[in-house]
Amino acid sequence: MAAHVDPLVVGRVIGDVVDMFVPTMPVSVRFGTKDLTNGCEIKPSLAAAAPMVQIAGRLGDLFTLVMTDPDAPSPSEPTMKEWLHWLVVNIPGGSDPSQGQEVVPYMAPQPPLGIHRYVLVVYQQKARVAAPAQGPGPDAAMRARFSTRAFAGRHDLGLPVAAMYFNAQREPANRRRR
Template structure:
């Protein structure tokens, strides 16, 4: 049986954008009814609306969620890397980013 390799390693997100890490909480992301996992392709029609995100953890601990594009504007020409779309801070564990503070917002058109 072949070993499974994390799609974030294959895609060079881990090792290029962030260092290797061990998750301390679980995060779930949904676009509509579609559960998004590492390496999952999403059609633009699904991603036109904000995702629903839940973060496990203790309610008295605060988390930060960062949405970046590590290979903007394209994987073959990552000239603007790393592009930050938004950052949400102070998210209580067991909730989602709607309970946090939107720190910045950048829009790519």
């Protein structure tokens, strides 16, 4: 009988982005009509808009959602890892990120080279997080080299309660001529 291996371990999310943890909160993620499963492939064009994320939990609970790319700019040389794609704090339990405070606006996957992992991590907050008036915007220097672990440490978030990841690679350009 084969032993179960956690897909977050196989995909090196545990290790590269977060420490070992036991998921304790159901979270569903969907791009359009496609439900996300760990390690699935999503075309960047399908992920142009922020995913629908549903976080379980009680109404009084608060959550933080972080989305990063640990493979930026290329999986073989991730010199800008983690690239911050989305950061939302103070999300009420039983709701979605639109009910929280968006600190960093969603940025769609744009993998320049190779297959990139895009990681969504959910933390249960111990208290309300004081969100800055405006987080990193389109400025690459503000999104590059983000550390999910360091952010969680600064805000006393502890270990994640859930995480998921998907893979994406650059879509070929339309080569048809008219």
